[in-house]
Amino acid sequence: MIERAALVYLDYAASTPVDSRVAKAMTALMTVDGNFANPSSTHAAGRRSVEHIAHAAGQLAALLNTDADRLIWTSGATESDNLAILGGAHFRQERGRHLITMRTEHKAVVDPFNVLEKQGFEVTWLDPETDGVLDIAKLEAALRQDTQLVSIMHVNNETGVVQDIEQIGTVCRARDVLLHVDAAQSVGKLPIDLEALPVDLMSMTAHKVYGPKGIGALYIADRPGVHVDPLLFGGGQQQRLRPGTLPVQQIVAFGMTAEIARSRMSDDLEHLRAMHNRFWSGIRDLPGVLVNGCIETGFPGILNVSIEDIEGESLLLALEPLCVATGSACNSQIQEPSYVLRALGRSDALAQSAIRFSFGRPTRIEHVDFAIDRYRSAIEKLRRIAPERVQ
Numbered sequence: 553m554i555e556r557a558a559l560v561y562l563d564y565a566a567s568t569p570v571d572s573r574v575a576k577a578m579t580a581l582m583t584v585d586g587n588f589a590n591p592s593s594t595h596a597a598g599r600r601s602v603e604h605i606a607h608a609a610g611q612l613a614a615l616l617n618t619d620a621d622r623l624i625w626t627s628g629a630t631e632s633d634n635l636a637i638l639g640g641a642h643f644r645q646e647r648g649r650h651l652i653t654m655r656t657e658h659k660a661v662v663d664p665f666n667v668l669e670k671q672g673f674e675v676t677w678l679d680p681e682t683d684g685v686l687d688i689a690k691l692e693a694a695l696r697q698d699t700q701l702v703s704i705m706h707v708n709n710e711t712g713v714v715q716d717i718e719q720i721g722t723v724c725r726a727r728d729v730l731l732h733v734d735a736a737q738s739v740g741k742l743p744i745d746l747e748a749l750p751v752d753l754m755s756m757t758a759h760k761v762y763g764p765k766g767i768g769a770l771y772i773a774d775r776p777g778v779h780v781d782p783l784l785f786g787g788g789q790q791q792r793l794r795p796g797t798l799p800v801q802q803i804v805a806f807g808m809t810a811e812i813a814r815s816r817m818s819d820d821l822e823h824l825r826a827m828h829n830r831f832w833s834g835i836r837d838l839p840g841v842l843v844n845g846c847i848e849t850g851f852p853g854i855l856n857v858s859i860e861d862i863e864g865e866s867l868l869l870a871l872e873p874l875c876v877a878t879g880s881a882c883n884s885q886i887q888e889p890s891y892v893l894r895a896l897g898r899s900d901a902l903a904q905s906a907i908r909f910s911f912g913r914p915t916r917i918e919h920v921d922f923a924i925d926r927y928r929s930a931i932e933k934l935r936r937i938a939p940e941r942v943q
C-alpha cells in the first residue's frame with residue numbers, strides 16, 4: 553500500500569545505500585569490458601585484477617593509517633569478527649584459554665565466544681556502566697595470567713556508545729593480551745589511526761559506510777604473537793588466512809568507499825551532529841523519554857530512545873512509513889528485549905519500547921522533522937489507547 557518513495561529511512565546503522573559513483577565503477581568492472589579476470593590467474597588480465605585490488609587496499613589502508621598488507625578481505629564484519637575471535641583464540645590457546653568481552657557486543661562477537669566456551673575456553677563477560685561505557689578498572693580486574701584475547705567494539709550498533717579503544721588497548725598491551733575491536737560502525741565515520749592505536753585486530757565492513765554488502769576486512773597488526781588461525785581452507789589466497797577467489801568489484805568498491813569517507817569524514821560528522829541534535833531537541837520534552845547510551849559522548853549517527861508505558865512493536869507499527877529499528881536488526885524476528893539494553897540496566901519493558909533512529913548522508917531536515925512528528929503522534933495515540941493494551 554505504501555509507495556516505495558514514501559518511506560522515510562532512518563536506519564543507516566543497519567545498512568547504507570551504495571554511493572552512486574561506487575555502484576557505477578563496480579558494475580563497469582564486472583562486465584566483459586571491465587576487469588572480471590580472476591586475480592589468481594597469472595595472465596595479463598589477472599594481473600590487472602591484482603592491481604585493482606592493490607589500489608583498493610591502499611585506499612582502505614590510507615583511511616586507517618596502516619599498511620595495505622595488514623588487511624585481509626572478508627565477506628563482512630561478521631566473518632571478520634569470527635576470524636579474529638575464533639582464529640585468534642585458537643592460535644594462542646597454548647598460552648592460555650581465558651578471554652574477555654562485553655555483554656553489549658554485536659551477535660557476531662557474542663556467538664563466536666559462545667562457541668569458544670563450548671570448546672573449553674573461559675570467557676569473562678563484562679557489563680558496561682549505565683551509560684554503556686566500560687569502566688577500565690573492571691577490565692584491569694578481569695585480566696589474568698592466562699588471558700589471551702579481549703574483544704571490545706568501538707561504536708555500539710544499537711546505542712552509538714563509543715568505547716575508549718586507546719585506553720583499553722594500552723591496558724591490554726601492558727599484559728601482552730591481544731585486543732580485537734569490532735569497528736563496523738566506526739570505520740569511515742570516526743577518525744581511526746592504526747599506527748597510533750594499540751589495537752591488534754579490527755573488523756570492518758563496507759555496507760555501513762556507503763559501500764556494497766558482502767565485503768569487509770580484518771586488520772591484523774604487524775607484531776609478534778599477533779596472528780589468527782584460518783576458518784576456511786581451499787587455496788593460497790591472502791596468505792592462506794582467507795582463501796577463495798577475491799571479489800574484485802567488491803574490493804574496488806570498498807576501496808572507493810574508504811577514499812570518499814576519508815575525504816568527507818568531518819563534513820559527514822557535522823551533518824550527523826546537526827540531524828541528531830535537531831531530532832533530540834524535537835522529542836526530549838516528551839514525558840518518560842529516556843536515552844539509551846549518552847547524548848554528549850555517543851556517536852551522533854545513532855540515537856536510541858526508550859519511552860515509559862509504551863510497547864515497542866506497536867510503536868514501530870505506529871511509526872510507519874518511518875524505517876527505524878527496535879532492538880537490533882538481527883534480532884527483530886524475535887520479540888525479546890534487546891540484550892544490549894538489558895546490559896545497560898534497562899527493565900524489560902523499557903528495553904522493549906526502545907527505538908533506534910540512525911542518520912546518514914542522505915538524511916535531510918525534512919526527514920528528521922517527519923520522524924519527530926511521527927514519534928510524537930505515535931506516543932500520544934498509544935498512550936490514549938494504552939488502558940486496553942496493558943493486560
Ligand SMILES: *Cc1c(COP(=O)(O)O)cnc(C)c1O
Nearest residue numbers: 628629630658660709736737757
Ligand atoms: C553490521 C555489524 C556487524 C555485521 O557486519 P556484516 O558486514 O553485516 O556482517 C558486526 N558488528 C557490528 C557492530 C555491526 O554494526
